[in-house]
Amino acid sequence: MDTKKFILTEKEIPTAWYNILAEMKNKPRPMENPQTKQPLKEEDLYPLFSRAAAHQEMNTTDTWIEIPEEVRDMYKIWRPTPLVRAIGLEKALDTPAHIYFKNESVSPVGSHKLNSAIAQAYFCKQEGITNITTETGAGQWGAALSLAAKHFGLELAVYMVKVSYNQKPYRRSIMETYGAEVIASPSMSTRAGKKIITENPNYQGSLGTAISEAVELAMTTPNCKYVLGSVLNHVALHQTVIGLEAEKQMEMAGEYPDIVIGCFGGGSNFSGISFPFLRHNIAGTANTRFIAAEPESCPKLTRGKFCYDFGDEAGYTPLIPMYSLGHNFAPANIHAGGLRYHGAGSVISQLKHDGLIEAVDIPQLETFKAATLFARTEGIIPAPESSHAIASAIRCALQAREEGKKKTILFNLSGHGLIDMSAYDSYLAGDLNNYHVPDTEIDSNTANLESLA
């Protein structure tokens, strides 16, 4: 019988995050001030973010960044997370491939998001900040930050995308249980929200809109900072604990991945599982494939434009060099709420542009079919977001079967789906659809954005 689970001890929780920016040969272009088109400096980010986060965001020189002891201490609640060989899934697929997954669903809030929430809340606390604000899609990030904020004694206001606020009421309950205030977005409480509701009263919200509202609140409230759960470099940095642990665990398993897969919303969990392995590709000592799995209904990496664009709907953020569907792209109301974001982070976008990573877009029904098979063979009901990674891993495993090749596949299980059961209900009742975005919609939505390609 093969070993199924690879477990590290608390002592083996990484002591430093891996900063891929320091090792990239082609670094991403800088963020720009939308008015002056000048490159942004670290100080330009101070009004919005904690200084530590701003510093990490711009750090292109330090490969390793020490994890503060208070943060590591809190990681010990659930880290290190297990690496599991998905033997049941392999058997069901009758594949020669070996499939491993890193199980980030074991965190108290059920996803990888806590890895960065703790770090960012800690930095705010250190700097004497009293209030923080953020957006959340499906509610995973909001839940993680609610717990982290409470732990470090900060007040938190969360703008939750309206479609998820209604689809996933228990995530709101979770945030409120941890002591956060939750507002459905678009809301009438900000200028950005009011404008959108006035123009389109039935708009069900998007991450881009919720970000605008949270940024506006932070900019207009004293001693309040904005905290972001994905897209930016410092968030990806914090998530590298995932891949750093997985690297040791793959070694315990006596294997090295041929393919590493993560689902893709703004890029934080994909970066987290990938970057520590990608560094060996950069060094020329490995030749692993990295696949970002995004929804067919929100295909920024596969079909978006490489350009400078805003991170939010209203255009409050700096211009970010990214693959984008346009900052006012309104994604379909799919159940993978955490993947309904119009753009990709600048590091990921540069890596994709340079051919160091790949991307696939996957129809919603295929992701639920994969999720159901995974639940039945491995026991864990995955988050609809994570199911994109599972579907991509299944595609790779079936290809390995066709080619008769043994491949080692590693994917990140970014979260469990136990609070997403209404989505499974709809799937099982046959009520879900696929959503293909026409080329014309992408073209018209990005027409005003200048290509960087």
Ligand SMILES: *Cc1c(COP(=O)(O)O)cnc(C)c1O
């Ligand atoms: C938020 C979320 C994602 C997508 O965000 P990334 O920053 O791309 O990782 C994926 N899976 C789960 C479970 C999430 O909560």
